[in-house]
Amino acid sequence: DAKTTQPPSMDCAEGRAANLPCNHSTISGNEYVYWYRQIHSQGPQYIIHGLKNNETNEMASLIITEDRKSSTLILPHATLRDTAVYYCIVRVAGTSGSRLTFGEGTQLTVNP
């Protein structure tokens, strides 16, 4: 599985954009990049995923570099409720079922 590297923690001011980086330099050509977040005591929440192109949905934007070795999750207007651990994951799917390998993630703290 491709390994991901994320900073352990980040801070962001409420109302500002939060930009969370992720390195995945060993990603294969057919592997997707997924982002999840987990608020304490809750299940992981799906945010967004992408293969090559940038993606946007109602929660966030995902920017993937042209060489696909890194990506950035952007929360355009962070709120206090966005405080959570954010996980960048490379998705492996195969005959044995899908695996999601969660690393340590980035603890994002949104400050008032």
Place this chain on the structure above:
Amino acid sequence: DAGITQSPRHKVTETGTPVTLRCHQTENHRYMYWYRQDPGHGLRLIHYSYGVKDTDKGEVSDGYSVSRSKTEDFLLTLESATSSQTSVYFCAISESRERNSPLHFGNGTRLTVT
């Protein structure tokens, strides 16, 4: 939020007793998964199901069994609970096992084996 309900939310049991955790979905998704989350290990796949009565093992399946008699329900059973099975258990669902099909998770069951 995806319609996934896990029960119970919290469970304390003694070593050696059987325990069954339930996952119920209202999305009619074909694939269902059981994961456990432990500090330092992240999320690890226990078992998964790709249809009614069709299940397979994940990476940490020893000591666990599963059953799926209906599309909407996926049961995880610990035949004889051990302290090493103290963990938070998450159920997840997806429409397919393809790389571009997101998994959606329930809110977990916190199991303590004393």
